[in-house]
Amino acid sequence: MTRSAWYRKIVMVVVTIGLFVSQIGGAVALAASTTPFGPERFVTNHATYAITTKSAYYQRIWRSAIRAWNKTGAFTFKLASAKSAQIKLTTATPSESQQLGKDVGLTEFWARHDYLFKINSELNPELLHNYGYSRSDDTHVAEHELGHAMGLAMGLAHNPSKHSVMYYENRSVGIQQVDIDGVKARYQTPAGQAAS
Ligand SMILES: [Zn+2]
Numbered sequence: 001m002t003r004s005a006w007y008r009k010i011v012m013v014v015v016t017i018g019l020f021v022s023q024i025g026g027a028v029a030l031a032a033s034t035t036p037f038g039p040e041r042f043v044t045n046h047a048t049y050a051i052t053t054k055s056a057y058y059q060r061i062w063r064s065a066i067r068a069w070n071k072t073g074a075f076t077f078k079l080a081s082a083k084s085a086q087i088k089l090t091t092a093t094p095s096e097s098q099q100l101g102k103d104v105g106l107t108e109f110w111a112r113h114d115y116l117f118k119i120n121s122e123l124n125p126e127l128l129h130n131y132g133y134s135r136s137d138d139t140h141v142a143e144h145e146l147g148h149a150m151g152l153a154m155g156l157a158h159n160p161s162k163h164s165v166m167y168y169e170n171r172s173v174g175i176q177q178v179d180i181d182g183v184k185a186r187y188q189t190p191a192g193q194a195a196s
Helices: 002-008 056-072 094-100 125-130 135-150 177-188
Strands: 011-016 026-028 046-051 076-079 087-091 103-112 115-123 193-195
Touching: 046 056, 056 076, 056 087, 056 115, 056 135, 087 135, 094 125, 103 125, 103 135, 115 135, 125 135, 135 177
Parallel strands: 011 103, 026 193, 046 076, 046 087, 087 115
Antiparallel strands: 103 115
C-alpha cells in the first residue's frame, strides 16, 4: 500500500528571512560525508536558547535534543530567558500547523553579514502525531532543527546521506559523527563561506 510510504514521508525545510543577509559568499569542499553548512553562523560556537512551547511533552523533546548536542562538545546551547534568548524552541499552533503543510519541523533564521542573531525553530505536533512518530523520532526532528540553528545544512543543502541527522527526510537517525564534524568545520570556517 502507499499508506506506509506516506507515513514515512517527512519533509523538513529551513526558511530564510533574508533582511540582512549579505551577498558575499564562497564555498569550500568538505570530506565527502561531512554534513554541509551554509554561509551563516553564530559569532562563536555557543548561543542562548529558551523553550517557549507550553507542551510539557515537547519541552522534554527539546531538552533532550539540546542535551544531545551539548554532549558532543562541538557547540554549547545555554539556557536564557525567553526575552533574551537568541534561539526560541517551540511548537506550531493548530493554525500554524496548517501553514507548515508537510513539514514536521521548521527553522527560520535571521542573519546580518552572515552572522546569525535570531532563530525560531518549531515542531509540528499535529503531523508528528499523524505520522506516528515515536519519542525518539520526535527527538531526532528536534536535533535536526537545532542542526539548522547552528548553521548546518542551510537552504536546500541537506546531507544527501541517510546516516546523518541532517538528512532531508530524517526520522530514525540521531546525531552522527559526520554531523559533529560539520558543526566543528562550520565554526572553523569564517562566516560567508559555505561548504558542500
Ligand atoms: Zn532540514
